[in-house]
Each structure stands twice: as C-alpha cells, then as structure tokens.
Amino acid sequence: MTKGVLLFCFDTPDFQYHKILEKCVALIKKNLKLEITVATNFETYKHLKPLGFLNYKFIEPELGNKKNGLEWRNVDRHMAYELSPYDMTLVIDIDYFPFTDNLRQFLDTKYDFLISKNAYDLTNRNSFDTRKYSMIDMVWATVFVFRKGKKAKRIFDMVKYVKQYYNYFMDLYRVRDRRFRNDYAFAIALEQANGMITYDTLPITLPSLPPDCKVLKMDDRGIAWQFNDQINYTKDQDVHVLNKEVANV
C-alpha cells in the first residue's frame, strides 16, 4: 500500500505561498518521512527553490474566492482524491507545520476518512470555538487522511456537490461565514454522506496560531510568536499558522 502527503500551493498577488510550502516540505521530510505530492500551477512552481524529490501535479486553481478582500486560492481541495497518487493520503495545509511525527501514524489505520473537529488557540483565547457560528459542527480541513475506495470517493463526490450548491447549504446549516471554506464543505459533505449521523474523526486538537500573532522566529524545532506585547514559543508541537507573513520569517 502506498502512503504519502498531498499539499496544495498557489501563489497569489498578495502572498508568496511557495515560501510557506518550502518550510512545510522541509518539516515533512524531517519528521513525517513520507513521499510528497504538490498540487500547484507553473507560476508558483517556477519560484520554488530546489526541494529534493517531490511529485508535482499541475492544475490551474479556481479563482473567485476572497478572504479579507484578498484573493484566496483554496477551492481545489475537493480534487484531492483524483490528484493523490497514494492508496493512503495525508492532506495538510502548507501552513500546518509538522514539528512532530504525530500525524504519520494515522496512515497506518484502516479508516476510510479521518478529519479533526477541534483546534485550539495557542494564545489561550479560545478564538477557534466555531460551533456557535453554524448549526453544524465545523471540521478542520487543515489536516485529513483518506484511504482510496468507495467510501472516500463518495465523500469527495459529496464535497463537490456541496461546493456546487454552496450557498444553498450555507443557508440550510445557517453558516455565518459566507466565503467558501473547505472546513464547512467537508463538514456538510461528511454529515450528508454519513446519513446525518456521526462520523470517524481524528482525536487530536490542532494547535493553531491566530492571524493576529506575528511569527518572530521559526526553526526546525518550533515557533516563537508575538501577540500584543507578549512573546511565547512552542517546540516539538505541530502548529497551524494563520498569519501568512510566516512566509517571510
């Protein structure tokens, strides 16, 4: 059985996501020690520094989604099933930095699809308590694992359907955030595909740094950040960094 990591990376006019990818790839190679496939476009690819052996899948990102008024190329995650060359795939956002090997073990499970419902705020402000913003539990499409087969295919087909009729589903589940978010697309698809009942989840809480935290330093062990006049750090712990300026650290 083949196992590997699938990443999506597209530069935008405002952010050089390829620089974040470079950091993420280095940590995956060091800690997860898995083969990597990157879904990207040629414009992004040509800016990448040599990263050793990687597989590339060239696609043109779907445009039109925005975050804080800026272009946000995040709409293609539903294609993970078709793009992954692996039997068992770990999909992670490139701004999720695996400072540990914690995620690797989930590729050794027999589940068809695993995703986490919980994230926690490394600054202790509980800013990721999203339950109150919709009638459905949100999942974090930042990290998920799937095994190719009928069940996973059905879930991804459902994600495509939800994406196609996104506004309808946003109304149905009274989701406050009107932008397209993979988190809600997957949450709704999982609920629909599983007959409106619970589904298997990753029993981990994703450590996350809110966008108002400035990353001061990052090495291969961890991250130091500043929030207001407070400086803190974490090491040997995975971190999801929402401030895209991490590209320039």
Next chain:
Amino acid sequence: MDIGELKKQSDISYDIAVAKRNALEKANTRIVVVYNEHIFRADAETINLVKTLSEVHTSPLYLLDTNHNPVEISEPEEFLKTLIERNQEAISSYHQMSKTFAKRGD
C-alpha cells in the same frame, strides 16, 4: 509592591498559563496511539482497562477505539507496553516543561 512589579508578575503568570496549556495539549496529542490499525488514547483509563482485563480475562480482549469501533486485541501485553511507553513519553515531556514553569514563577 508597585504597580510596575504587579504588571510584570501578571505578564509572567500569563506566559506560564499559556505555556502550561500548550504543554498539556501537546501531551494530550502525543498520547494518541495507533495500534492494530485503530486509534487509542494511551491515557490512564485505557491503561487501567487493558491491565485489568489482561489480569482477569483470557485473550483476546475486545476494546473500543476512539471512534467507538470494537477492536480485537490478541496480544494484550504488547498493547499494554505500547500504551505505557507512549503515556510516559508524553507525560515526562510535560513534566520537563513544568520545571521551566516553576523556575519562571519563582
């Protein structure tokens, strides 16, 4: 104590609280372990259950994973060893971190 010193102590307390919470979350993630293609938490409850069952029940054991799926454990001693190793790895890391909290709080 002047207000400046109070502010300083408050900032230190905040830093320690944040670091402690993060270290605990780190330990909680680390005690998640995959065994026999299923996911378990190597916490006190699981360890005690496996230890107790292995003492009073013949193999195989049947447990629930973190998603409440039943799992057959044919080698409880090996499983218990895995659970204890992972538990102690996670908690000892938290313990090391807690020593730094104590130093900062002095």
